[in-house]
Amino acid sequence: MTAYVGKRLAQAVLVLWAAYTLSFVLLSALPGDSVHNRIANPEAQISPEEAKVMLAYYGLDRPLAEQYLHALGGVFRGEFGYSLSSGDSVGHLITSALPSTLQLTGLGLVFGVLFAGVVAVLINYGRWRWLRSLVTAVPSLFASVPTFVVGIVALQYLSFRLRLIPSVDDGTVRALIAPAATLGLVVAAPLAQVLATSMRATRRQPFVHVLQAKGAGEGYIFRQDVLRNSSLPVLTLLGLAVGELIAGSVVTESVYARAGIGQLTVSAVNTQDLPVVQGVVLLSTAAYVVVNLVVDLVYPLVDPRILVEGRSRRSARWRTDGQAVESAADLPAGSARRLPAEVAMP
Structure with a gap:
């Protein structure tokens, strides 16, 4: 188990470094940034001396390799630099916007798992055949409708017509339910499809037929065997779903006018605020890596055969x-x- 955890931690560190390096190179290749654009703006009336001071303050007068090493060293020290637009610390901007996004993505993931679970159970255990056939088309429907369309329709009917939710974020739980449910649909479609297929395959296994022959009920078999043996593919998708949630939060926060990482990203991209964009990229990568690391560590708890097979391959x-x-x-x-x-x- 120690070697398994060590290997996963090493992979996580490597992915973080690669993502940060790639984002630095790509963003640095873009023409211009907030500081250079402000200096070049004739309405700003910035003198050459003031321009040199601004470039030196943000480190933009150094060679690109030196900028990268300085930025990478700051990341190891927990310093992400300063915004080129507002001058605020990138860490402060991210920590201020993070709680709202965590609430949204966390509740969105819960809704997505609940939606997927209900759909998968109805597909495999629905009482009527027409119901099973109808619910089978739901994952494809979830996947085909864009997130912003769901958000706009929900906002139109739930807020402007039925007055059930506020049209903007007012800090209440009611204002969080609709955007979280909209975001949950992003991950519900693949989760429902994979879980339903995995359940169907598990129910055809010989051990299920043996339990049925011994008189075990469907509820007992589902709780004790089918659900656990069907969960590994879903755990894998849950790790991948983090990326979908982070990407979906940008659109969802824009539609529902929520202040969070999504709005911060849109603002930073529009103003070419490279330090903020790099900070958001590093945060998103870290969240993705941490969740997938947790999924990898949960695997042996769900199916201990993973560690047994690994030891067998090494010792055989x-x-x-x-x-x-x-x-x-x-x-x-x-x-x-x-x-x-x-x-x-x-």
């Missing part, structure tokens, strides 16, 4: 002609391969 010795070899690559072509009995799975 393939044998041919009475001689031990380290791996399948060491075997002569066309030779018979046989696992030793002591590592054979039951």
Whole structure:
């Protein structure tokens, strides 16, 4: 288990570094930024001396490689620089906008999982055939409708016509439900489709037929065996869904006028505020990596065979002609391969 966790942590650090480096290179290749645009604006009336001071303050007068090393060192120290537009600390801007986005994405993920679970259960356990056929089309419907369309329609009917929710974020729970449900539809479609397929395949396994022959009810089999054995593909998608939630929050916060990371990103992109964009990219990557790391660590708890199979692959010795070899690559072509009995799975 220690080696498994260490390997996943090393991969997480590598992904964070690669994402930050790639974003720095791509953003630096874009023409202009807030400071240079302000200096070039004739209405600003900035003198050459003031321009030099501004460029030196933000470190834009240094070579690109030096800017990268300085920025990377600041990340290790927890310093992300200053906004080129407002002059505020990037860390302060992100921490101010983060709580609202965390509430939105967290509740959106809960709604997405609930939607997907209900749809998958109805597809596999619906009492009437017409109901199962009808619900089968729901994941495709969720996936085909853009998020902003769902948000606009929900805002039009729930806020302006029925007066059930406020049209802007007023800090109440009612103002959070509609955008979270809209965002939940982003992840509900793939989760529902994969979970329904996994449940269907699990219900056809021989151990389920044995439990049915012993008199176990469908509810017991579902709770004890089907749900657990169907959850691994869904856990994988949950890790990938974080990226969908972060991307969807940009649109959702714009539609519902919520102040958060999405609005901060839109504003930074519009003003070419590179430090803020880099900070948001690093935050999004860190969230994605952390969630996938948690998913990887949960895998062995759901299915302990993952660790057992990993140890078996490392410890197994393939044998041919009475001689031990380290791996399948060491075997002569066309030779018979046989696992030793002591590592054979039951």
